Amino acid sequence: MGIRDLIPSWPVMQQLRGGDRLALGKAARSSRQAELKPRTAGADEVVKSICPYCAVGCGQRVYVKDGEITQIEGDPDSPISRGRLCPKGAASRNFVQSPLREYRVKYRRPHATEWEELDLDTALDMIADRVIKTRGETWEDEDEEGRHLHRTLGFAHLGGATLDNEENYLIKKFFTAMGAIQIENQARI
Amino acid sequence: MDIGSNMAENHPVGFQWVMEARMRGATVIHVDPRYTRTSAVSNMHVPIRAGTDIAFLGGMINYILENDKYFEEYVKAYTNAPVIISEEFRDAEDAGGLFSGWDPESGSYDTETWQYAGMEAQGASGQREQGGATGEQAHYAQGGDLEQGMPPERDETLEHPRCVFQILKKHYRRYTPEKVEEITGISRDLFLKVCEKVCENSGRERTTSFAYAVGWTQHTVGVQNIRAAAIVQLLLGNIGRPGGGIMALRGHASIQGSTDIPTLFNILPGYIPMPHAHAHQNLTTFVERNAAPSGYWGNMKAYTVSLLKAYWGEAATAENDYCFDHLPRLTGDHSIYPAIMGMVDGWCKGFFVMGQNPAVGAANGKLQRLALANLDWLVVRDLVETETASFWYDGPEIETGELRPEDIGTEVFFLPAASHVEKEGSFTNTQRLLQWRNKAVEPEGDCRSELWFMYHLGNKVREKLAGSEDPKDRAVLDLAWDYPVDEEAGVDEPDAHSVLREINGWDAENNALPGYTSLKDDGSTSCGCWIYCGVYADEVNQANRRKPASEQSWVAPEWAWAWPMNRRIIYNRASADPEGKPWSERKKYVWWDEEQEQWTGHDVPDIQATKRPDYVPPDDATAEDAIRGDRPFIMQADGTGWLYVPAGLTDGPLPTHYEPEESPFENALYGQRANPARQRFLRDDNPYNPSGGQPGVEVFPYVLSTYRLTEHHTAGGMSRSTEHLSELMPEMFCEVSPELAEKVGLNNGGWATIVTTRAAIEARVLVTDRLAPLKVQGEETYLVGMPYHWGSKGVVKGDSANDLIGLSLDPNVHIGEYKVATCDIRPGRRPRGPALVEFVEDYRRRAGARRVGVNEGGGS
Amino acid sequence: MSEATGEANVIPGSGGVSDAFNIEGRDVPESRPVIPLGQKTYDGEEQPRMGFFTDTTVCIGCKACQVACKEWNEVPDTIGELTGTSYDNTGALGADNWRHVAFIEQRKEVFVQQEAGLGTPAVEGEPDFRWLMSSDVCKHCTEAPCLDVCPTGSLFRTEFGTVVVQEDICNGCGYCVPACPFGVLDRREGDGRVWKCTMCYDRQKDGMEPACAQACPTDSIQYGPLEELREKANGRLEMLVEAGAEDARLYGANEQGYGMGAFFLLLDDPEVYRLPPDPEVVSRRFASLWGSAAVAAGAMIAGVAAAFVGGSR
């Protein structure tokens, strides 16, 4: 920017030109502020979602720019929440972008004092082996009175109230087929 | 009426409607041991001693009955008040707090004598063979053949001494305002004021609503607490009507969904019970013994067969009983707590934990962590490393030296999960609304959804078992396990829509089913969860409907989808009188339209659309057709709301006041101190504090309660990981009254150590008038209040309140008593290292801490 | 201080009739629409003056406003210790707290009919107690001292009549900090600049509601054209007063008093909420500020001259 544009853009000049002689308003406003836009304005898409915390089920709008979440706020269309959020819901972005979030598998072998890295597919494979082994060792085909049991008490599952219905469905479906019955979650009533 | 919950604090956005109602003149009453953020904006705060809700509600029932405040027409037509009960039934009033059928040896009830007169055998058999029913199974085989949908013996005048109405009257006669004051600490005046308000606000023109949460459920009388409220609401005619009801304020995004499509041991999707080993040789006997022929459960076979088809697809045929024997069998309580004990004792070797944090969130935290430390393998899936994943190197037991990482043989897999915006799927909220979440971004790194994890784990296991001849592997290999994956994301994420469609179900032509009424028991339909049938009607994901509230009626039927059949208020037929006319213009909701010859209104009527109000079922009718047109409670065999529960509960047909497992007081109403049928674990690693009337009670003189704060979420994994929330409540604290602070020398802002026989933890002190002492049975009682959000990980750290709580459960649903215990509190920080163990040991010695009192359950 | 109102170029009412105590709604003085200095300068561009009405009687102290503000404006966190002051752990407004919820526990007479939807009806023998909660924020004053004294023009009046700090201009001179009668502005550690509520200037420009107001679950924080909000507030106050909420009063809602773009409905004295009971527009006291300075300057000339009276050696 050359001196020629600099001078007129100098707020003092704008003051002299009148309108805002005291430099309390427009004259004092920087060009940056003049062109200010909310960061959501440039969003690539606005995704309709639901708050992950309690069971009220408030509507959320998730603003995405270049594959990054730029803002999560209440969805005014929701007849439940009317666009409002509690502190937890309002902190959703802070949560999904938490500095404490883990992005890699961590593995701790028996008696170890440190975590190790492990590739996801290997982890899944090892887990599958553990499940099959434990199931085999603890299988109960029938009880002492010869009644059909067809089950294992060798492993248990916990969790579900924070998960999706579809996920709970697969958990229950698969583990039941495996003969596991100790499938539980936060909700006992 | 907000009781047993702290709605403003834990459901702030839902609370906006309460505030709006208040602005329009509604009275908001908050019954809570503490003066909370809810009390602050309520019209009345009613301080109650933790764990005495039944005394309070029982008193209210007594007030309603003694002063004839009940809604007579409603009660006579819509409840089982007129039904006459078996003459063998003995009420707790006559037996020191025990109902008939108590068996001291097994410590449980034989419920045979609780049945309706004239139909014992059937009801009972279904019961006994269940080996303990649960709350989710309260629809059990009650009834048998009802002539014209009516129980055999009734007295419409409600005069008969053995009719439910009279039994109710007798049972609660001693729950007088004076008794209520003596037990709950609520002054007589205040109690009566509440009763008046609630009654004034009920009837044809007005309705009263109850809101509760875990303040009611997390007790050894959890189910009966809610039953008591149900009785009040049925007597006042506040069920099935707008502005009425009993609202469960649930704490997790899809906790409702996780009971509908359960990750629970005792039920299958849609509240179909898991089969018990001895009771169910085959599908037919299973259905017979679990479903009444009348009421919608009369279709249980269709629901079950369709589920088995969804599970095992082609493999499920009429010939093989639709793979009924692929289902594992129960032989008792297989809930998480016995499983945890099993881990400690070594017979449960593997553990999957997904989006839960028992190391902090579960009672007797030490026991929980010892269980984890004794596993062969542990898989933790979460967004952040929780205390459950890190117990082996930074748990409290490591600090005290009770455990050394080198000695812990558990193999731990931590798998990072995808957040709610990195996957798509549906949550079922607290009002049974299925709401779909669309995916905003792809998960980073190894982060994956549980959908991905289960699907691909399933594939791996199936690959490894492929070709196995072992019969036990059939169920795995027969599984219908083929979901389209979305390649473009590059992580082979299974398509959640297709899973939801399987849940909805399809017919023989593979068209999505419109609703559960079209389910068949001949294997021609498949449905993963009958109550969700219709969520994918017309091949459309109904849960993803987002018509703006401003563009539809106040019921907003086109926002998402509510089960069943998109009904927003269930049993809403009760919003009209027996003739089908609205009780009042003001409370109009659904009604019978004579011209159209059908039910209509603001909501989807919860009754067959064309069933006339005066419909009387022919004797051969079954299922819903066996329910009269003037009976709204269509899930029940007799179509009525049960004031008295003849079957389905293990601890009595009527709510009765018992003291909590741990309480400084004896039972002021009965010789029986605590719920006799409550579930306890009498073992060294789960000791209980001595209670009223037992030696050593003075060692733990104060009442302890745990709760949540607006600023945090449950075990903290979702809040202590965010700076925004952490800074608002940066440290673990306890709340005490100035009186208690004076008594034990606590300073505001200072430190205190709170002790039970399980553990000792430290917390900063808030001295506040919000926890006023209560006068109970003549003495001042002091409450120590504690949020339970803290642990050893996160932006902010602190001791976990749940370490203090012992494991004693409600016998119906096996929920733990988290809301009340006894404790001691002293100034200063807790000892560190081994000294802490010694410190707690010393308390145990002084209290002679029991595993004792084994027979105490049996009514000493 | 009696000259407060007497002074010629003091804008009418600043430090004059305090609206903190003159309860509007009882004797409704019509509040004339005020276009604050600076807003006029947007000839054409200028919008109706926007503001916040914080109705503390429906605040549930959830702090959603604080979090929503931090999320939107990316305000840094300052995680400290438990303060021991009820549920308030962030202390006060400042560079890193543009919204702050105050928690006040009081044992006092509370007798309000239920229609008011407030407090606890006094029941014989029940402890009388109330817990006041209030979300504080920058007042966006009609005559803002911070704006007046800012030497760089970093603080300016927007087309919405609000007062905003331009982070691209502020050089951290710190003058606005002691100028503010509400202790709102502060310099951010390590950053050196002053930060405060902008009423979400960027969102406003797109016709969006400020983050705090949108999040507020109970509508305790209402956003809109100031004139409408003031009418609403007067209505609400009347309702409360009729219902017997004797303590209820509006704070900052009246241009006859100290005009605020963000005003409050309180249930107790302002100072109980950390608000000044009778704030003044210090920066408009030109006469007493510059006048005596001019005289003093003259006196210097005389004084020096006098020193030479006895000869210049």
Added chain:
Amino acid sequence: MSGRYEPQPQLAGSEQGGSPDGRGAVRMVPEEEVRSYYGRPVLKEPVWTWEVPLYLFAGGMAGGSSLLSLAARAGGNHTLARRALLVALGGATASPVLLVSDLGRPERFYEMLRVFKPTSPMNLGTWVLSAFGATTGAAVAGDILGIFPRATRLSEVASAVLGPALSTYTAVLISDTSVPVWHAARRELPFVFAASSMASAGAAAAILTSPEDAAPARRLTVGAALVELGLTEVMKRRLGDLVAEPYEREEAGRLDKLSKSSTTVGAALMALAGRRRPAAVAGGALILAGAVLERWAVFRAGFQSARDPKYTVVPQRERLRDREGA
């Protein structure tokens, strides 16, 4: 309100007891009249650091000196004139350095001249200071090099005219805030600053100039010092006991006492033994020290005044009471 109960004192324990290790007793005797939010300040304390009081002093001295210089010139005392002018220049160069280093963003100091803002004393002050620096600089240059005599005179006059403004505007600067002890003193403060500026100017000149040429400087010093002492008392009295309290307490109290004694002794020395150089130097030094300390006292008093809510709340309450009475 009968039965009023204030939780603050009970909870203030952790507030005032510093680290919340609970040293505050469970219940302390409730403070009466003053209600507050856990004893927390209504106002923010200024964020200004040590540079500011030094600037208040330097600028004041510079302004006084340019005036003194012109007067001496007029009286034909060119030695005194030149010495005073040098002092003015010294002050004029030190001031901006101090100001800039106090900024949170020093690299942005130039933004000060972005606008011309009559409502902002600091903005006007910056313009004045700049002009004063320029003119004084020109004057000194011309004087030393002996070139452009007319322009030099003109600059001297200009600098002398700006001088008093520079000395007194700083009083406006700090009293144009909500800090009670500053704002309430807006009438008296300019005079206090003017007097001490003259005293400093005289003292500085008396130190640098040989006694036989410094008589007027000595007279100015002594006279102004006495006036300064008097005016500070007047200011405090007019502030009233409560608002002026900071001057009696803590840091401000100590500084104030020190400044008084230093100025008094300095003035005495200057008056009685000023004709002897060592005495003049000593006395002058004491006067200067006194001036610095006095500015420092005023500066710190502002912090103390902002820190305690009672200084904000009580006067406003009284004002309300008066108004309601009227």
